[in-house]
Amino acid sequence: MRLEKVRAIAGKDLAVLRRRPNLLVSLLLFPIVVGIGLPLILDITVSRHHTTFASLLPLTDAFGFFFLILVVVLTTTLAAYAIVGEKVERSLEPLLATPTTDGEILLGKTLGAFLPPLGATYLGLGLFMALVDAFSRASLGYYLYPDATIAVFAGLGAPLAGLFSVEINVIVSSWAADVRSAQQFGSLVILPFIALYVAGEIGLVTLDTNAVLVVAGVLAILDLVLFFVSRGLFRREEILTRWR
């Protein structure tokens, strides 16, 4: 594995993304809306129902999970382009003609599709924490964020979930025929996260710091396994000859 090749591929994908305003907007829009929307909902709830922020605190824990789901959603948009996009634009053949190994291509593609959604999610999360703090500081008497739970979500959960989603999508997209079907199949990756969120909301599991640590541990193992699976499933020849 030659890291300068991995970096070249990731850097190229980032450079292409910078020149695709539509994709960039869809990447940024959602986190910004969520990052501003959630605190506003909290604030409106407090003022409409004459409750206090303190009484809403059990709710805010689950919000961290929201951002984990967000990074997964955003990643599917981008990762579907990673391989199918190159195929559609016919640029995969010259890429495969270079002395770059499957592992280098996959790792480069993974990083290129993983970093922008993570950055966008952090932007949303930053807005969320700043606004919640601004709205709640007076009534709580202290700054709610950052706290341990959100730190674990942001520092461990989000990157590992993002990586998980990219890898699933890279696997799907090296087999799918077009970007849309890659996105449709790939977006199923969100289901386990939604299930976990719902389970948390109805009290089947508690999504506290410990729970997130367990989820992160499981994801870390899956991420590693999936990387080797994706490399094993990557068939350059089939990618060139099956889609014509």
Add this chain to the structure above:
Amino acid sequence: MIETQGLTRRFGERTAVDDLTFEVKDGEVFGLLGPNGAGKTTTVRMLAGLIRATGGTARVGGFEVGSPEGAQHVREIAGVVPDNVGLYEPLSAYRNLDFFGRLYGCQEPRRGENIRRLLGQLGLWEERDRPVATYSKGMKQKIAIARALVHEPKVLFLDEPTANLDPEASLAVRELLLEVRKEGRTVLLNTHNLDEARRICDRIGILKTRLVALGTPEMLSGTVHGRRTAIRLEAVTPAVLEAVRALAPREVRAEGDRLLLDLADPAAETPGIVAAIARAGGRIREVTEESASLEEVYLKYVREGR
């Protein structure tokens, strides 16, 4: 540089390339000429280490393309211009070339120097920072060729580089190929354009799933019929025709004011024929020898190779 032995590729029931055996020497420009579906793309993909053969073997630069390690080495020493340019349209020409230079392991400052030289040669240095999407088809094709040359490959594979270009852009690309030729690189050029093959290639293989003919353009022309002798007269009279037929060359044909003869040995037979025509009252204006055009050769082989 390139050696194939019984190279074969099947896609399910269909045989795309059958039992291909040929050799391309170092520094030679070899043309694979054939109609659509002849197996040109499949052949180049096998030789460039992109897809595997289902039978036979091939070596490029001494490396076996059939083994994964061999294919990896071949990809290092080869440059490929696929039938679709496949550039990253949002990125600039410079960025495209720089990216491929990196993947080919070409380090700075050589990478930058090569890019500058290639873009300069193509007259595109001034346009280097424009997104490729704004380029004309011909410019894109030139960039695709530059992309395959950025790491100074030993062998260059070109898959129909002028197929989708207008005549002017085709000409520019052909001129570029003549430049590449001068640099002494080994080139395998796929084309269905006869004129291109004749002007650029040292040797030509005519492909129709199998290799149906192989040789220099001149040699191939000689295989269709002997060199043809054309005699232009003031008028072709029945007496002249009879006199020539009496000398029994293999074929005599009158075409307007010309007599077309297929002679086994033109140098020995022409003087006698000229004298016979004069005796029959024919007045000769011009005697020329012509060989078959590559087009005739191609059509003959492609039809027979069916």
